[in-house]
Amino acid sequence: MDSRISARTLAGALGGWRTRTPTYEALADGIRLLCLDNRVAAHTALPAERELAHALGISRTTVAAAYRSLRHSGHIESLQGSGSVTLPQARRGTDRVFADGRGLDLQQASPAAWPGLAGVIAEVAADAASLVGRPGYDILGSTALRTAIADRYTARGIPTDPEQILVTNGGQHAIHLVTAALLQRGDTALLETPTYPHAADAVRATGARLTGLPVTVSDGWDLDRAEQAFARARPAVAYLMPWFQNPTGRVMTVREEATIRAAASRAGTVLVLDETTAELAIDGAVDTGADFGPTAVRIGSLGKTVWGGLRVGWVRADPVLIRRLVGQRPRRDLGTPELEQAIAVRLLRMMPDILPQRAALLREGRDALRQRLAARLPEWRVPAAAGGVSLWVGLDAPLSGALVMAARSAGVHLSAGPRFALDGGHDGYLRLPFTAPPAQLRDAVDVLADLWPRVREGAPAVATDAVAAIV
Structure with missing residues (x-):
């Protein structure tokens, strides 16, 4: 037996598991998901029935029945005198597991599903009779879901009506819809650099020209460059991530918010704010209620807060733009599935329970990653991200691409710094998501630490000496 998990820890990891009957x-189901995601490792001793019942506020009989179900499904075994112990699980179509020889995928910065999700899905599916009589998809979004999204904006200090909401098939879909509607060939779009790569891809698909606004871990947004870019390029659109920017993890200060809003207003630029990571605060609440003006377009989704496989996102904008997006949407798709919308409505009501559990999960991964990097690669510059899903790590030589290729051969898949640049650069940075289980993150850092000396030794002297180029 390798480890033991306390009743209190298991209860915290389960989150809002109590979402279905029996x-x-x-x-x-909650424990199964923890095992399948390796958040509870194989050969871990589970709490005694009485202890877990007390921690969860349920009867011992209920816990005994749950353990019996887990034994029948092959997730645990009960040993005389040793209690219940988790068993190794076969992986289902994932390359994210390090120990099974297929590698660890750190290209995707998506947390595992919130533990209570399976129960919510089952609960909604049990009421499927009320859904199957409808068309099955909705091009605008159900009234219930648009109201739930609007209510969450209002609670953040951004008064919103359902008429200002369009439901989409995830955040990426929302980005494509908005950029296609607001940009034409020959327009200029302002994007942060580094930035979310798929957003840059969506802008490029419109034929617009891209201009960059530098943002760094240490100094945030370059306000002098911002004012110059808005004044000279007069971009039609500026795509920004004000809260836990991907990949730097920075949050805009009040001064940065005000400067960018004023510069955009003078230039007649529409600010498109990607808020998909805005609620992923780890070290305390962050004010996400900044007023970026009446024309600002906000994009959100449940991909990071709940599960990447739940393709529900949204756009918050002026009702005139919402109607325009609805009119153009059939060129791409016919709407968002009603089953997923019904699931999303219930999840949005549960966000007060979901977000603290998400923060705990991300904090565990972030801390494990930072500690291992400090121990094995102390020459690297590791930021203290207060939220989001990744670290934008500064290397001590601009060899990000070489390291990523070497790591791939060793079974660890990463994205090199230039992947997040608009026009090259960032070779001295590596994005390391902390969304995988801590043990896997530690294994990945060990691989990088073993490879880094060889990568540096095999690089031309001009590269290894160009440390100044990575700042």
């Missing part, structure tokens, strides 16, 4: 199966 209760014992909801609990069993």
Whole structure:
């Protein structure tokens, strides 16, 4: 037996598991998911029935039934005198597992599903009769879901009506819809650099020209450059991530918010704010209620807060733009599935429970990653991200691409710094998501630490000496 998990820790990891009946199966599902995601490792001793029942506020009989279900499904075994122990699980179509020989995928910065999701899905599916009589998809979004999204904006200090909301098939879909509507060939679009690569791809697909606004871990947004870019390029659109920017993790200060809003207003630029990571605060609440003006377009999704496989996103904008997006949408798709919308409505009501659990999960991964980097690669510059899903790590030589190629051969898949640049650069940076389980993150850092000396030794002297080029 390798380890033991306390009742209190397991209860915290389960999050809002109590979302279906019978209760014992909801609990069993929550534990199954933790095992499948390796958040509870194989050969871990589970708490005694009485201890877990007390921590969860349920009967011992319910816990006993859950454990019995887990034994039947092959997730645990009960040993005389040793209690219940988790068993190794076969991986289902994922390359994210380091120990099984297929590698660890750190290209995707997506947390594992919130543990209570399976129960919510089952609960909605049990009421499927109320859904199957409808068309099955909705080009605008259900009234219930648009109202739930609007209410969350209002609670953040951004008064919103359902008429200002369009439901999409995830955040990426929302970015494509908005950029296609607001940009034409020959227009200029302002994007941060580094930035979310798929947003840059969406802008390029419109034929617009890209101009960059530098943002760094240490200094944030370059306000002098911002004012110059807005005044000279007069971009039609500026795509920004004000909260936990991907990949730097920076949050805009009040001064940065005000300067960018004023510069955009003078230039007649529409600010497109990507808020997909805005609620992923780890070290305390962050004010996400900044007023960026009446024309600002906000994009959000449940991909990072709940699960990347739940393709529900949204656009918050002026009702005139919402109607325009609806008119153009059939060129790409016919709407968002009603089943997923019904699931999303319930999840949005549960966000007060979901977000603290998400923060705990991300904090565990972030801290494990930072500690291992400090121990094995102390020459690297590791930021203290207060939220988001990744670290924008500064290397001590601009060899990000070489390291990524070497790591791939060793089974660790990463994205090199230039992947996040608009026109090259950032060779001295590596984005390291902390969304994988801590043990896997530590294994990945060990691989990088073993490879880094060889990567540096094999690089031309001009590269290894160009440390100044990576700042």
